Amino acid sequence: MQRRVVVTGASSGIGAASVRRFAELGWETVAVARRAERLEALAAETGAHTIVCDVTDEGQVAQMAAEVAETGGATGLVNNAGGALGTDSVERSSNDDWRRMFEVNVLGLRSVTAAMLPVLREGARTSGWASILNLTSTAGLDAYPGGGGYNAAKFAAHAVTSVLRLELGGEPIRVMELAPGLVHTEEFTLKRLRGDAEATNRVYADVIPLAAEDVARVLVGAFEQPPHVNQDLIVLRPVAQSSVFHTHRGELAPKAQ
Ligand SMILES: NC(=O)c1ccc[n+]([C@@H]2O[C@H](COP(=O)([O-])OP(=O)(O)OC[C@H]3O[C@@H](n4cnc5c(N)ncnc54)[C@H](OP(=O)(O)O)[C@@H]3O)[C@@H](O)[C@H]2O)c1
Known part of the structure; x- marks a missing residue:
């Protein structure tokens, strides 16, 4: 089988950038999200197969996995x-x-993983190996005030990733986790701040964040490693952000000696 990867949340941001990067490197891609017109635009650009699916709906997830198969x-x-x-x-x-x-x-990640595992096992049977990567966040590793539900959800996704790696022990399926810090994508913070564009701009003001393409390059790089190499947990931050509590605003400059 050709290398073929399913990317959920592919209609914007990191997901769309990852589909583009996979396609550049010769992977066949399946782009999954709820907004059909955005997926169609991505397909025209990359040749991705598209599937409209809400990952929180188990029926739609089962249909998505069947279509992938x-x-x-x-x-x-x-x-x-x-x-x-x-x-x-x-x-x-x-x-x-x-x-x-x-x-x-969390539940979407679980449903998609459960539905896709038989498909990935079949892929591993014919190609030798398969890979799963979960996009968590540094918010899944460090709590912060106001993080509440997002911290709880991403800590849970982080835990589930470790559980899955243990449960798939002995199978040729690697389980990886990528935890980015501040990434400037078009929609993430805007949705988090319920459409407040000014407050969104302040989050990215005077700082050099990661771009979706930076995350995609590292993400796809993990898939491009020899198949026995498992990058368990990749933490990726902009240089300007040394922890969830320390974001340097303004120019980055070497200290005077
Ligand atoms: N941006 C950051 O600073 C940052 C940092 C660390 C981690 N992350 C994580 O990285 C991932 C991508 O973030 P992003 O910045 O690229 O955000 P984004 O631009 O808002 O993209 C989120 C994607 O998820 C899809 N999605 C949301 N709900 C869905 C559902 N129920 N079913 C199917 N698809 C759904 C959206 O598409 P539809 O609306 O079309 O369904 C969209 O394509 C997220 O898991 C996020 O938590 C982001």
Whole structure:
């Protein structure tokens, strides 16, 4: 089988950039998200096979996995669909927001992984190996005030990734995790801040964040490693961000000696 990878959340940001990067390196790609017109534009550009699917709907996820199997199978899966809602404190945030974050970042990841595992095993049988990579976040490694539901969801996704690696022990399927820090994508912070463009601009003001293409290059690089090499956990931050609490704004300059 050709190298064929399924990327969820492919209609924007890191997911779309990853499909472009995989395609550049000769992978067949399957782009999955809810917005059909965005997927079609990506397909015209990259040749991706597209599947409209809400990863929080188990019926749609089962259909998506069946379509992947029927159209050429898969040797790779990127669980990238996800996002944050709000920056409210634990005290002031709402269970509705938390539920939505948990559904897409954790339950969606679980459903897609469970539905895709038989397809990936088939891919591993014919090609020798298969790969799964989960997009978590530095918010899944360090808590911060206002992180609440997003921290909880990404910590959970981080834990699930480790569980999966243990459970797939003995199979030729590597399980990887990529945890980015500040990435300037078109929609992530805008959605988190409920459409407040000014507040969104402040997040990226006077700082050099990662671009979606930076994350995609590293993400696809992990798939391009020899198949017995498993980059368990890749933490990727902009140089200007030395922790979730330390973001340098202004020019980066060597200290005077
Ligand atoms: N940007 C950052 O600073 C940052 C940092 C660390 C980690 N991350 C993580 O990286 C991933 C991608 O982030 P991004 O910045 O590229 O965000 P983004 O531009 O908002 O992209 C999110 C993608 O997920 C898809 N999606 C959301 N809900 C979905 C659902 N229920 N079913 C299917 N697809 C769904 C969206 O497409 P549709 O709306 O068309 O479905 C979109 O393509 C996320 O998991 C995010 O948590 C982002």
